[in-house]
Amino acid sequence: MADDPHFFSWDERRDIAHPGDRDATLAFAVEHFLNCAKEAIKSHGHFAVALSGGSTPKKIFEMLASAPHSTAIDWTKVALFWGDERSAPPTDPESNFRMAMDAGLKTLPIPKEHIFRMEAEDSIEENSHAYEAKIKEALGPHPFDLIMLGMGEDGHTASLFPGTRALEEQKALVVANEVPQKNTWRMTLTYPCINRASNTVIYVLGKSKEAMVRQVFLEEHTPPFPVSAIGTPENKALWVVDSEAGGPLLKK
Known part of the structure; x- marks a missing residue:
């Protein structure tokens, strides 16, 4: 992938993949998911993934559940977790769990x-x-094989929102996070959990995300946006951006 002209390293913590338009980017995301699964199953016999909410993951799930992708891996060796969840029961349309299942x-x-x-x-x-x-029991000493993330137009990821207490968590893998700007609580994975994952992917598609991509990558902000803290030199984050969202980066 390093030789692919549509893939480049941004810095020591972040790589960028820009497959093209929305359809090409979704196809790339699905293939990347399946490749992560195949590698994990071959390596240690299972694939543990933390899913994201949002419109892009919904489309990825729809594609994974359809031929030919639905038979591309041994799904009996897949373990599904979630990166965050709203304060909503599993029957609620707002539930990230329900979205993934219904997709x-x-x-x-x-x-x-x-x-x-x-x-x-x-x-x-x-x-x-x-x-x-549950995570510790199911995964043992292994990190997540893949954590799927998105980016909100305010720079949040998972339910790590600007100014919230979860941004300061240094030990726990999962926390309950009060989100005053949404007048609610959310459950979310934390930086210590996310940044240990074997693969962390941030999907950013559409013109509405272009301004925040520019701010995250090309401007200085204090404090930085929550999504800016994803990725370490040991476990780089992969940003998957389409042509609309990634415009500011592709002109560099």
Whole structure:
């Protein structure tokens, strides 16, 4: 991939992939997901992925659940987790869990015991501790094989929103995060969890994200946007951007 003209290193913490328009970028994202899964299953017998909400992941899930991708990997060796969840029951249209299942993942032969929903609709602080325990039990010493992320127009990722307490967490893998700007609480993975993952991907598509891409990569902001802290020299983050969102970077 390093020899691909549509892939380049931005800095020691971040790589950029710009496959082209929206359709080309979605196709790249699906192939990347499947390649991560194949490598993980070959390496240690399972693929643990933390899913994201949002319109781009929804389309990725729809494509994964459709031929030919639906038979490209052994789905019985896949474990589904979530990167964040709203304070909503699993039947609520706002639920990230429901979105992923309804987008087609429920049609794949993933064992029910391999599907780990974030229970954020009540007792969110207690349930965040329980979710961390589930991660540790299921993954053991291994990090996540893939964490899927997006970027909001305010620079948040997962449910790590500007100015919130979760940005300061240095030990816990999962926290309950109060989000005053949304007048709610969310459950979210933390930087210590995300930045340890074998693969971390931030999908950024569409013209509406162009301004924030410019601010994150080409401007100085204090404090930095939450998404700016994703990626380390040991575990680089991959930004997957389409031509519309990535315009400012592609002109460099």
